[in-house]
Amino acid sequence: MLQPELIQLLTASDLVDLRIDAIPKLQVGFRPGCFFSSSGSQDGEAKLTFIPQQILLNKDHELFEDGDIHRHLYLQNLSTCPAYDSPTARQCEFRCYISGCSQVFSTVEDYEHHYNTLHRHVCSSCQRSLPSARLLDIHIQEWHDSLFSILAERQDMYQCLVEGCGSKFRTRDQRKDHMIKIHKYPSDFMFDKVKRIKNIKIAKKNMLQKGTSMEVSMSVSEPEGVCEVLSDQPEEEEYMEINHSLEPGILDPPSNPINTVELSTDHDTAPILSVTIQPTTNQQRPQHNRERHSYRVPRTVCFGQGSVQGFRGHGRRI
Amino acid sequence: MWRLNAVRHKAGRQGSDLEEFKFKRREHEKELRRARKDSQLVSKRLLLNDDEEEDGTMDTLASDQVVELFNMVRHGRDLVKKEADLRALRKALRSPSAHLILIKQPNSIAILVTNLCGPNPQCRLEAARCLHELSHSPHSEVDSLRLRQATPYLITFLSGQSPKFTELCLYTLGNMCPDSENVRDMLLAQGIIPALNNCIQIHRTNLAVVEAVGFTLSQLISANYVTGTIIPAVLASGLIPRLLSVLTPDSQFGLGPVIECAWCLHYLACSNVDNGALVAQGTLLHCTSLLVTLGVAVAKGSIEEGIELLIWPLLRCVGNLLLSGPLGALQPQLNDSRLLAALCAFPQAFLQTHPALARESIWVLNNLTAAADSSVFCSALFYLNLVPALIQLLPFSHGINIMVLRVLGNIAHQGREYCLHLAQAGLLPALCATLKMADTEVVTFSLEVLGQLMASDPQLAEEFVRQSGLPMLEAIQYSNQETIRLRATHLLEHHLPPHCTVDTSASQ
Numbered sequence: 037m038l039q040p041e042l043i044q045l046l047t048a049s050d051l052v053d054l055r056i057d058a059i060p061k062l063q064v065g066f067r068p069g070c071f072f073s074s075s076g077s078q079d080g081e082a083k084l085t086f087i088p089q090q091i092l093l094n095k096d097h098e099l100f101e102d103g104d105i106h107r108h109l110y111l112q113n114l115s116t117c118p119a120y121d122s123p124t125a126r127q128c129e130f131r132c133y134i135s136g137c138s139q140v141f142s143t144v145e146d147y148e149h150h151y152n153t154l155h156r157h158v159c160s161s162c163q164r165s166l167p168s169a170r171l172l173d174i175h176i177q178e179w180h181d182s183l184f185s186i187l188a189e190r191q192d193m194y195q196c197l198v199e200g201c202g203s204k205f206r207t208r209d210q211r212k213d214h215m216i217k218i219h220k221y222p223s224d225f226m227f228d229k230v231k232r233i234k235n236i237k238i239a240k241k242n243m244l245q246k247g248t249s250m251e252v253s254m255s256v257s258e259p260e261g262v263c264e265v266l267s268d269q270p271e272e273e274e275y276m277e278i279n280h281s282l283e284p285g286i287l288d289p290p291s292n293p294i295n296t297v298e299l300s301t302d303h304d305t306a307p308i309l310s311v312t313i314q315p316t317t318n319q320q321r322p323q324h325n326r327e328r329h330s331y332r333v334p335r336t337v338c339f340g341q342g343s344v345q346g347f348r349g350h351g352r353r354i
Numbered sequence: 355m356w357r358l359n360a361v362r363h364k365a366g367r368q369g370s371d372l373e374e375f376k377f378k379r380r381e382h383e384k385e386l387r388r389a390r391k392d393s394q395l396v397s398k399r400l401l402l403n404d405d406e407e408e409d410g411t412m413d414t415l416a417s418d419q420v421v422e423l424f425n426m427v428r429h430g431r432d433l434v435k436k437e438a439d440l441r442a443l444r445k446a447l448r449s450p451s452a453h454l455i456l457i458k459q460p461n462s463i464a465i466l467v468t469n470l471c472g473p474n475p476q477c478r479l480e481a482a483r484c485l486h487e488l489s490h491s492p493h494s495e496v497d498s499l500r501l502r503q504a505t506p507y508l509i510t511f512l513s514g515q516s517p518k519f520t521e522l523c524l525y526t527l528g529n530m531c532p533d534s535e536n537v538r539d540m541l542l543a544q545g546i547i548p549a550l551n552n553c554i555q556i557h558r559t560n561l562a563v564v565e566a567v568g569f570t571l572s573q574l575i576s577a578n579y580v581t582g583t584i585i586p587a588v589l590a591s592g593l594i595p596r597l598l599s600v601l602t603p604d605s606q607f608g609l610g611p612v613i614e615c616a617w618c619l620h621y622l623a624c625s626n627v628d629n630g631a632l633v634a635q636g637t638l639l640h641c642t643s644l645l646v647t648l649g650v651a652v653a654k655g656s657i658e659e660g661i662e663l664l665i666w667p668l669l670r671c672v673g674n675l676l677l678s679g680p681l682g683a684l685q686p687q688l689n690d691s692r693l694l695a696a697l698c699a700f701p702q703a704f705l706q707t708h709p710a711l712a713r714e715s716i717w718v719l720n721n722l723t724a725a726a727d728s729s730v731f732c733s734a735l736f737y738l739n740l741v742p743a744l745i746q747l748l749p750f751s752h753g754i755n756i757m758v759l760r761v762l763g764n765i766a767h768q769g770r771e772y773c774l775h776l777a778q779a780g781l782l783p784a785l786c787a788t789l790k791m792a793d794t795e796v797v798t799f800s801l802e803v804l805g806q807l808m809a810s811d812p813q814l815a816e817e818f819v820r821q822s823g824l825p826m827l828e829a830i831q832y833s834n835q836e837t838i839r840l841r842a843t844h845l846l847e848h849h850l851p852p853h854c855t856v857d858t859s860a861s862q
Contacts, residue, residue: 133835
C-alpha cells in the first residue's frame with residue numbers, strides 16, 4: 037500500500053526539522069538562450085501551450101462528483117456496506133497512434149509488439165511494413181525505383197533475401213529458386229505469389245488483429261487525401277486475394293470470391309504486397325497478364341505485410 | 355465513538371439480502387448522480403428515537419385513526435394523556451401516508467407548534483419529533499412552506515439547554531433548508547445563524563449536537579444561490595473559529611461532528627466569497643494540520659472506516675484556499691513539510707477504493723506547485739523524494755495521470771535544475787510509456803512536459819533518445835489527432851539533437 041519512504045516521512049520523530057522554509061530551495065530559471073518553445077517558436081505559433089495554473093473548483097464541478105455522492109450516501113446511511121463497490125482506478129490503456137490504426141491495448145508490451153510488427157520499417161510509397169531495414173531497402177529498390185526495372189533487363193539485380201548471401205539474379209523466379217534450393221526455403225514461402233486462403237472474413241469494424249498483418253495498402257500523403265481515396269473502397273481483411281491492376285480503382289470481379297475485397301493504391305507503380313511478390317509464370321491464374329498480380333498472404337507468415345495508414349474505419353474505441 | 359449508525363435514513367436496510375441491498379444502493383447512487391447533474395443533490399436526515407432502535411415494523415394506522423389521534427391532541431386537556439397521544443401520533447407519522455392525512459387536518463401544524471412551546475417538556479419533545487418526521491417527508495405537499503409556522507420557535511430553541519431537544523430542532527431545520535430559496539431567506543431573517551453560533555458554543559462538548567449544528571449549517575450553505583447573503587452572514591458570524599475548534603482529531607469526540615464541520619468549511623471555501631477572511635481566521639492552518647494528522651494515521655495503517663469522508667472536504671477546502679492569495683503570503687500556514695508527504699500518501703492509500711480522492715489530492719499539489727512562488731514547494735518535493743511516488747501514479751486513468759502530469763509540468767516550469775531533478779527521478783522512461791496511452795489528453799500533457807524537459811537542457815533530449823523515445827514521437831506524427839501531431843512534430847523539429855534521424859529504416 038504505502039511506500040516505506042512515505043511512511044517514514046510521515047512518522048518522523050519530532051527531532052527532525054519538518055519546516056518547509058528550512059528546505060534548501062533549488063535555483064529557479066533556465067539558462068540564457070534556452071529555447072523555450074512556447075515563447076520562442078519560430079513558426080509564429082505556440083505549439084506547446086502548457087502553463088502552470090492553479091485551479092479553483094466550485095461546489096458543482098464534475099471533479100467533485102464522486103466525493104459528493106459518497107457524502108450523500110453517507111448522509112442517507114447507505115455507505116456503510118462492507119463491499120462498497122465504488123469506482124476503482126483503472127490502468128490506462130495504450131493506443132496505436134498511426135492514423136487509421138486506432139487499436140487499443142491493455143499493456144505496453146502488446147502495443148509495442150503491434151507497433152513493431154506493423155508500423156516499423158514502413159515503405160513510404162506504399163506503406164507496406166517490412167520486417168527489417170534491409171528488406172525495406174530491397175523492397176523500395178525493387179518496387180519503387182523506376183531505374184531498377186531498366187537495369188534489371190541487363191544485369192542481375194534481384195538480390196537474394198537471405199542476409200549475407202549476396203547473390204543476385206536476373207529474375208524473381210531465379211531468386212526464388214535459389215532460395216528454395218540453396219537456402220532451403222519452403223516452396224510456398226511468400227516470395228511473390230501467395231497461396232489462396234480458403235476462409236476469408238471481412239471485419240468491417242475491426243481492422244487489425246493483434247500481431248497479425250494486413251494486406252492493406254494505401255498510400256498516404258495527407259490523411260485528408262487518403263480519406264478521399266478510400267471513401268468508396270471496401271475494407272480489407274487480413275488474408276485475402278488481391279487483384280491489383282496498375283490502374284487504380286479497378287477491381288477484377290470474376291476472379292474474386294464474393295467475400296474478398298480489394299484495395300488499390302493511387303500509385304501507378306506500387307503493388308500492394310510485399311517485397312517478394314511478383315507475377316510468376318506458373319501462377320494459378322493464367323488469365324492475368326504480367327502486370328496483374330494476385331497476392332495472398334499465408335496466415336503464418338508475417339512478412340512484408342502492409343501496415344495501415346489512412347482512414348479506414350475505426351478500431352476498437354476505449 | 356462513531357455515530358455513523360445512529361442517524362438513519364428512512365430507506366434504511368429493509369431488504370435483508372446483501373445483494374438486494376447492494377442493488378438498491380447502486381440504483382440509489384445512480385439517482386444521486388442524476389440529481390447532482392441537475393444541481394438537485396439534497397439529502398435529509400432522520401433521527402431515530404430511543405424506543406425505535408429495533409425498527410422494522412411500522413404500524414400503519416388507518417386514516418381515521420390518525421385523525422382521531424390528532425383530535426385528541428387538539429382537544430386534550432390532560433397533559434399526561436396528551437403526551438401519550440402525541441407519542442402515538444409521532445409513531446404513526448413514521449409511515450409517510452400519515453403525513454398527508456395529518457396536514458389535511460385544519461391547523462395541524464399550529465397545534466403541533468402550540469405543543470412545541472407548551473409547558474410540558476415531554477409534550478414539547480413529542481411535538482418536536484412529529485415536526486421532525488414531517489420535515490423528512492417524501493411527499494412534496496409536506497414542504498417547508500407548510501412547516502414555516504414552526505421555524506421561529508425551532509430557531510429560538512437552539513439556544514436552549516436540552517441537548518436532545520436541541521438536536522431534534524437542528525435536524526428539522528436542516529431538513530428544511532434545501533427546499534427553497536424562500537425558506538432560506540426566511541430562516542436567515544429569523545436569525546438562524548446567530549442561533550447556530552450560540553448553539554455550538556453552548557453544546558460544544560456534546561458531540562451529537564455539534565454534529566447536528568454542522569449538518570444544519572452545511573445544508574444551509576450548500577444549497578444553490580447562497581452566495582449573496584447567506585455565506586457572507588456565516589463568514590461574519592463568528593462561526594468559523596467554532597467550526598475550526600471542532601477539527602481536532604480527538605477520537606473520543608468521534609468523526610461525525612468533524613466530518614460535518616469539514617464539509618461546512620469546504621462549502622464556504624468553494625463559494626469563493628471571501629476566502630481571505632477564511633484564511634485569516636486560521637482555516638488553512640487547521641485544515642492542513644488535520645490533513646497531516648490524517649496522513650500520519652494513514653501511514654501507520656490505522657485507517658478508520660469513513661475517514662475518507664473527512665479527508666475529502668479537507669482536501670477541497672485547502673485546494674481552494676490556496677488560491678486566496680499569493681502563495682508566499684500563505685506559506686506560514688503551510689510550513690509543515692509533512693503536508694506534501696500526506697498529499698502523496700493519500701493517493702497511494704486510496705487509489706483502489708476511492709480514485710477520485712486520489713485525484714483531488716493531486717489537485718491540491720497542483721495548486722501548491724502552480725503559483726508564481728511555488729519554487730519552495732517544488733524544491734521540497736525533491737528534497738523529500740516524493741516525485742517517484744507521483745511518477746508511479748502515471749499509469750492510472752480516472753483523471754489521475756492528467757493531474758500528475760500537471761504537477762510535473764508545474765515543476766518543470768520552474769527551471770533547469772528542476773528539470774534535471776525530474777529526470778533523475780525517472781521521469782523520462784515514464785513519459786515514454788504515457789506517450790503510448792490511449793487518452794489523447796494524457797499524450798498532450800506528456801508532450802508538453804517532455805518539451806519543457808528537452809528545452810531546458812540538451813542532455814535531457816539525448817537521454818530521451820537513449821530511452822528509445824524517438825519512435826514514439828514519430829508514431830504520434832501519424833495520429834489523426836491534430837493536437838498531438840503538431841506537438842510531436844514540433845518537438846522533433848526543435849528540440850531533438852540534430853544528429854537524430856527521423857528515418858525509421860535506419861533505426862535500431
